[in-house]
Amino acid sequence: MYLDERGYTVLKTIVNNPAITGKEVEASLQLSRKQLSYAIEKINDYLQDNGMPKIERLRTGKFIIPVAVIEQYQTEEITGDGTTYIYTDKERGLLIFLMLLCVCEELSIYHFTSKLEISKNTFLTDLKKLEQRLEEYHLEVLYSRQEGYHLVGSEYAKREMMVTSIRGILKIPRGKETIMDICQISEEMMEQVEKQISMIEERLQVRFTDERLKELPLIMCLIIIRTQKGRILRELPETFQHIAGTKEYSVMLEFAKEYGITWQTEKLFLTAQIQISNFHTLQTRDSAQEEELMRASEEVIVNFENLICVTINERETLLEALFQHIKPAFYRMKYHYHIEQSILDMVLPQYASLHAIVRKSIGPVEKLVGVEVPDEELVYITALFGAWLRREGILELAPEAKKRAVVVCANGISVSNFLYFTLKELFPEIDFIACLSMRDFATYDETKFDIVFTMVRLETAKTQFVVKPFLDEISKMRFRDKVMGELVGIVPRKLDVSTLLDVVQKYADIKDEEALKREFAAALNPETEEEKSDNVRTKFQIGLKDVLVEETVQVLDHVLPWEDAIQTVAKPLLDRGDITERYVQKAIDNIKADKPFIMIADGVIIAHAGVDDGAKRVCLSLLTMPERTDVYGYMEADVVIMIGTPDPTKHLEVLEQLNHIIEDKKSLQLLKKAKKPEDIIKLIQKREKEKKKC
Structure with a gap:
């Protein structure tokens, strides 16, 4: 229907x-x-x-x-001439904070109620909620007849909350104008600061993300206003002292001089705002710090490849994208800046296994920054790697008859890539030709595309769809319905198997509910045999217990040369038709040609070839030997594992569960001492039960 x-x-x-x-x-x-x-x-x-x-x-x-x-x-901007946007209580709280921060006169209840057009009771309720939020910044709102309502706390804490408030208000209609009005920022000051930020981009040879470019001028204006009123940062965390001497610091000295800012703390704080900014492009690396970050980024990719047993193509392009995220993230961690808009809840439910592997790969960056990378930062790197794996697993369709689309994303490189490849997967009927920032889009040739997918509505005559970067599976399907309905004029109504089953249960006794579900699914969505095989693997997540069974485990009582060991561990997978002889030979050739570090634990190696080298499905086999064998002169192993996958991501759950066992020293010892395959299978089952309890 x-x-x-x-x-x-x-x-x-x-x-x-x-x-x-x-x-x-x-x-x-x-x-x-x-x-x-x-x-x-x-x-x-x-x-x-x-x-x-x-x-x-x-x-x-x-x-x-x-x-x-x-x-x-919704497919068009709602202009609504004469309509008034109604602030939420959270938004009103942020506006109250900005008034407390910026307005010089003694503030009474009247000032807030008249400015925000709310009642006295609403103001008092909003203030109470704001005070609860300010506690995490160690700030208070006090009232006296002499001073009215005013903020009490450190200037640094006020600046932290100031940035949070700016980001929050920028999300609402006319957010920039609202902040300028509340904080008494003149048009002349804003224009001047925006021009100077453009000059900063030129001097540093960077291009800030659209999102950062919106908030940075407002942050800079408020810093200027605070300093001109004598609200000076007296102290900064010790990590800020390392800013002096950087190229960003040299550039910001000129900015500070322009506004008569002479305090060293303020110069350091201004520089930090540039260093923590996300970039769309970043061409130069002319400092020792940046070279170290680049080397760390390279090591992260090597670690990641070793852990997922997949070689990434276009590594240089991925390296540049990773560096563009890691540089500002490095400074955010160093200066203890928080990411306000965490995408953790949106990414982890779908990419928990990938995130766990990225966590194991990120060590070189953590060593450099001196702290553990928080999940709020790491999840963006997970999104970037996820996008890259999906990119390399996508088969391009012939674009001749397709509509052409561009993706416009105001966020950084990680989110942009993730959104771009999500949409490419979701709409194989559309030819996606570019991923652009808002500034790039403004100068992009409109004759090259028919459709725009964007995170914020744009001024364009082309058909556009506003999309969120992280969608669950249900939201993806709804969004697909919306887009295809708009493009072709109809929206398919999907028949749900569970709904049909509910109807049948009203009038009949069902003997085998699961079998009936499968029959309904097959009747409503006819598939080829190949599609059925693929869907069994995609609908049900593949775990270690699904691929490592007694027939794929071997416990040897003698030691084999390393090539023979790989041939032997591969034999069960060959017999089952999971891999081809070409896959096995490629795994051996890789060791000889590249000497990859494929040891995932003490004495445990995991041999593999590429996703296009002859693996027909996700599979894994394992053998143990009583003593270690030399592996081409650069490793020794007494446990040899072979993994195969035709896809860059479907085997990640298997790897995560395998690592969970191998990294536990006690479990690894038990595995090596096992006398027969069933002992290893029981060990895996036991560890899986323990993990579920946790």
Whole structure:
């Protein structure tokens, strides 16, 4: 069943103009009242089938449209002349903070209620919530008749909260203008600071991300205003002392001089704002610090390749992308800056195994910065590696008959790559030709593309879709429905197996529910035998217990030369048809040609070839020997493992579980002392149960 063209047109009309009335819809689309009512009924059926709330129609003729529906199906900017944006309590709290920070006069309740157009009770409630948030910054809001409402705490803490507030308010409509009004920033000052930031980019040969370029001028303006009012940073964390002497410091000395900023602490703080900024491009590396970061980035990629048993193509391009993220992240960690918008909850549910492997790979950076990389930072690197693995696993379709699209992302390189390759996978019908920043898009030739996928709405006559960078599987499918509906004029209604099963249960006794589900799924979604085989592997996550079974485990009572050991460990996989002879020979040739460090634990090596070298499915085999054998003169091993995978990511869960066992010294000793294959299988099962309990 489909949402027909009329229904979809009505849906678009309503969500793109929530203030429209029923009569106005009828007039614009030339519908009768009965036709509109029927269309609304069908739209609500469709929305409910897709887990969305219904649209309600009031007696006045207006519509109540749930926010979730607007976010999912809106395709045009809502300008709403004469309408007023209603702040949330959190947003009002941030505005109250900025008023406390920037307004010179004695602030009474009247100042806040009149400026924010709220009641006294609302202000007091918002203030109480703000005070709770300020506790983590060790700040307080006090009141006295002489001083009115005012902030108490260190200047450094106020600056931290200032940055948080700017980022929060920039997300709302006319956020920049609101901040400028509240903080009394003149147009002249803003224009001057924006020009100077452009000059800073030129001097440093960098290009800030669009997101950072929005907030940086406001941060700089408020620093200038604070210093001009005598609100000076008296102290900074010790790590800031290493800033002096960097090229960013030299550039920011000129900026500070322009505004009469003479205090060393302020110069260091200004420089830190540049160093922690994310970049879209970064051409030069002319300092010892940057060279060290580049070497650390290279080591991270080598570690990652060894751990996932896959060789990454286009390593130089990945290295540049990784460095672009690691440099500002290095300074954020060094200066203890927090990432406000963490993508942890969006990435980890889908990429937990990959994240665990990235955690094991990141050691060189941690050694350099002197602290453990927090998950809030590491998850961006996980997203970057995930995007790269998916990029190298995608088969390009012929683009002749496809619509061409660009992706516009205001965030850094990691999120941009992740979004770009997510969309390429989600829409094989579309030819994605470029991933652009907002500034790049402004000068990009519009004749080259038909569609824009963007994180923020843009001024363009081209069809555009606003998308979030991290979507769960349900959201992906809804977004795909929305896009394809917009492009072709219809939206497919998906038949859900569980819903059908519920209907059948009302009228019949089901003997085998799981079998019936499979039959329904097969009938509703016919597949080729090859597709069925692939889907079994993709719908159910493959774990170590699925691939390491008694027939793929060997316990030898003698030592073999290393090539014979690899041939022997490969034999069960060859017999099962999991890999080809070419795969085995390639694994041996790799050791001879490149001498890769494939030892994942003391005396344990994991042999493998590439994803295109003859592995037909995710598979793994293992053999143990009583003593170690020399491996081509640069390693020794008494446990030899072979892993195969036709895909860069499907085997990551297997590797994570394997590492969990191998890294435990007691488990590794038990594995090596095992007398028969079933002892090793029992050990794996036991460790898996223990992990689940944890």
